[in-house]
Amino acid sequence: MQFNVKILSVAISMAIVPSLAVADEAADAKIAKLEQQVQTLQAQQNASLADKVKFNGFISGAYISSDNDAGYNNADSSANFSEDSKLGLQGTFNISDNTQAVLQLMMRGKYDWEVEAEWAYLSHRFDNGVKIRGGKLRVPLFMYSDYLDVGYAQPFARPPQEVYGTIPFSSYTGAGVSYDVEYDDSTLTMQAFGGESDVKNSAVELSNLMGANVSWTDEIWTLRAVYAQAKLDGPIVSEVTVPLAAGVNTQANYTVLELNDEKGSFVGVGASYDNGEVIAITEWTRSEIDNAYPDTDSGYLTLGYRIKEFTPYATVAYMKTQDNDERLPLSTATAIQMVAFNAERMAYSIGLRWDAIDNVAIKFDVTYAEDFGDTSGGFTGNSIDTSTGKFTYDDTLIYTVKFDAVF
């Protein structure tokens, strides 16, 4: 009752406005219209508050397991619920029309749900359209780099590890500048970035990180290219099994390679097509690092097809180190580098994305990796038998069941 009185009083006060007072409408219709206007005004007022601060989040829960202990995506033969499970919370604060602060906190099962800021930056868009950002940002090396953890925005259960797994860092601290060129039916985005980074759970640091990328999209086709370079410094440490006596082994940390301001460079190209039904995504990358640290080529092609809420997909991916001749077994040290760094493999995935309910996608994926050549396939869990020179595993099969939600 009180509500009605309130509406009426507003309605009456607004009815005094001359232009409305002369309207020749039945009283009921007039009140209905005024109620609508009051609602609109209230909505606009609420919207202006909501425009200042926005909170969003995403969550993924995944079960992965493998037929062996090679360690693809850290899967082994027992069930793993932590590797791909994650929670992200984001606050977007609009400081002014053109200035905003974004903070995205991530918790990952594989890091014991430790809270980390994945994005933490201040951005400003100048009147001429140039946008600058400073703080902690994602390194935009790959097509999915910017939203690497937002599974809901990706068709597959995880971006192909052959490509995305070659670079052991995903964010940097520094600044970036971007500019959009708007064409009639498409947008060209140019971006440059610079800063520093480090490799999680290691002492390797990246300095003088800089790069640029360009991408074009008409919302059906997307084409992109990227170049980046950095100096890498620090020890690459690996846990190795040291035989003390026959049948008696111990685990020890061994510095496989000491990086001494090695120059690294990265180039990548990518393309995707999505007309609402057919999805095709491909990326190819090359990373090159001075001396014994591996230079790697990698690529993948994903094809998918949407049938209402179901999107089956298939992926073929490969990776191969290109500079194996820099790690010839001339000494124990280089022999260990050869075993640790030489890597090649092919991976084949088939999967299904099911948009089960609003804002929740469920994904199933089976990935088979093989063709390791004379290498571990790039898996730390694949050890070499020094007496035969053979690695334990020459293939691996990984099962994934995952849900991705946004809120």
Place this chain on the structure above:
Amino acid sequence: MKKLLTILALSLTAVTSANAAVVVIGNPAAADISINDVKKAFLGKGNSSVVVYELEEGNPIRSEFHQAVTGKSDAQLKAFWSKQVFTGKGTPPPAVSGAAAMKSAIASNPNAIGYIDEADVDATVKVIIKP
């Protein structure tokens, strides 16, 4: 059998004609805008002075509009906005509850555009494009 087919054909025709025709509407004072600019505005790109309103999720007119203009299905649109939101590139436009609320919102802002069923158009707004 023939009769049954006729009935089936008739009912199909009825379903087709009952299908709503979505139109893009703007404030009567607004300048004309191209279909490409409408598409960009609803994806948070291009000229930022244009204010857009969506109908709420689940509204069939919303799905029809996006199918015709941005080419995105409901699920694709959600994936698109989650990508924009979590990269700090933009947030989805505000959504209103229905045709009446849409017209009211458009009528109160000269820079606003939205979309409704053609049957709901009245003098408070003008039709910009029939996609």
